[in-house]
Amino acid sequence: MTEARRALITGITGQDGGHLAELLHDKGYEVFGLIRGQNNPRREAVTIEFPYVTLIEGDLIDPTSLVRAVEASDPAEVYNLAAVSHVGYSFKNPALTADVTAKGVLNVLEAVRVTGREHSTRVYQASTSEMFGGLDYNRPGAGYNEHSLFHPRSPYGVAKLYGHWIAKNYRESYGMFVACGILFNHEGERRGTEFVTRKISHAVARIERGLQPYVELGDLWPKRDWGYAGDYVEGMWRMLQHPVPDDFVLATGQTHSIEEFLTLAFAEIGVDDWRPYVKQDPALLRPAEVDILLGDPTKAEQELGWRRKVDFPGLVRLMVAHDLQLIDTSRP
The missing domain is CATH 3.40.50.720 (NAD(P)-binding Rossmann-like Domain)
Structure with missing residues (x-):
């Protein structure tokens, strides 16, 4: 053996x-x-x-x-x-x-x-x-x-x-x-809630279940390759x-803003306009911010045979669904 x-x-x-x-x-x-x-x-x-x-x-x-x-x-x-x-x-x-x-x-x-x-x-x-x-x-x-x-x-x-x-x-x-x-x-369902993507998915689930009224965020315009x-x-x-x-x-070779993440996340609970549920907190702004990050995974795809399987909408859907289920299973 x-x-x-x-x-x-x-x-x-x-x-x-x-x-x-x-x-x-x-x-x-x-x-x-x-x-x-x-x-x-x-x-x-x-x-x-x-x-x-x-x-x-x-x-x-x-x-x-x-x-x-x-x-x-x-x-x-x-x-x-x-x-x-x-x-x-x-x-x-x-x-x-x-x-x-x-x-x-x-x-x-x-x-x-x-x-x-x-x-x-x-x-x-x-x-x-x-x-x-x-x-x-x-x-x-x-x-x-x-x-x-x-x-x-x-x-x-x-x-x-x-x-x-x-x-x-x-x-x-x-x-x-x-x-x-x-x-x-x-990102994903195991991401800590201190990170913006999980903070959003967690908050969206809690808003849907009536556990909190809004979510506080910093800048909404930065774009990331998620x-x-x-x-x-x-x-x-x-x-x-x-x-x-x-x-x-x-990387995925695509970039999306935090606003796009918000739009898809709130859409998962049937909310078309997320603005009433989002407040910007100046304390969450960083001394220096990265405007945009976009990766080129060509080398990994060609030499390693690696491909991402979950696309951006699928990622948001997965995270919101997980956080909704987490709330429901933790309730008595």
């Missing part, structure tokens, strides 16, 4: 961590997840939803704990998904963002290297479209690709750019298999099955 491949996921409590754990388990992997702290409030939920995941305590800002985690899991693949990942939060906590999202990548790579697994363990680094920053966008209708210039516009984007380049440096310096996935916005997280984790896995380590953009 062939021994199951072993994978270690940092950020197991997040949206992508959950989807990826599910995918890897279905593919026959033995899955390990890094979790912070003895009393992490998400521990019980992860244990219930993913009973097949072996949890290991560790922290991206504690290099020793990462060495122990790598030794304990002995992974063929490491997926570094952990980060301070909320753009707005990164403006309020830039130092913590740098420690976790930037230096944490270095700590993960070092843990693999110093344990002697630099040539046997493949590493996935979660890069982000926020590294592009939405500036120098001089090709209307064409998305950012693997050769586009970076100009991050937030502490989160800057920290991710460090993580991206240190990953490439370890690839080139030590011959490590490190693949960087430059993922555009990917896909479904469940599709994107398959792209992560495909990157580590590729013959050589490389960088890949995952």
Whole structure:
């Protein structure tokens, strides 16, 4: 009997961590997840939803704990998904963002290297479209690709750019298999309600059920390339099955505004005009905003055979339906 491949996921409590754990388990992997702290409030939920995941305590800002985690899991693949990942939060906590999202990548790579697994363990680094920053966008209708210039516009984007380049440096310096996935916005039912898409779908469901009168948002005009997280984790896995380590953009090739998301979300509950149910809060505005993000997934489609399956209307429909069901099943 062939021994199951072993994978270690940092950020197991997040949206992508959950989807990826599910995918890897279905593919026959033995899955390990890094979790912070003895009393992490998400521990019980992860244990219930993913009973097949072996949890290991560790922290991206504690290099020793990462060495122990790598030794304990002995992974063929490491997926570094952990980060301070909320753009707005990164403006309020830039130092913590740098420690976790930037230096944490270095700590993960070092843990693999110093344990002697630099040539046997493949590493996935979660890069982000926020590294592009939405500036120098001089090709209307064409998305950012693997050769586009970076100009991050937030502490989160800057920290991710460090993580991206240190990953490439370890690839080139030590011959490590490190693949960087430059993922555009990917959402879904596991997204936290602090993120605008889930904040909207959650609020729409509560408005429909009479539990709240409106939702407070910041800017409504920014445009994003939104896909479904469940599709994107398959792209992560495909990157580590590729013959050589490389960088890949995952995106839909379409961009939509927050107003468009609102229109589709409220339409799901039969509301044609969402304006009476939306209030703009100046406190939610960011010091610097990215106007538009649009990705070009051509390379991933051609070299990895990756395709997104859920389109934008389908994503909104899925999220609103989930949040409506969540309310109904939680009621006595």
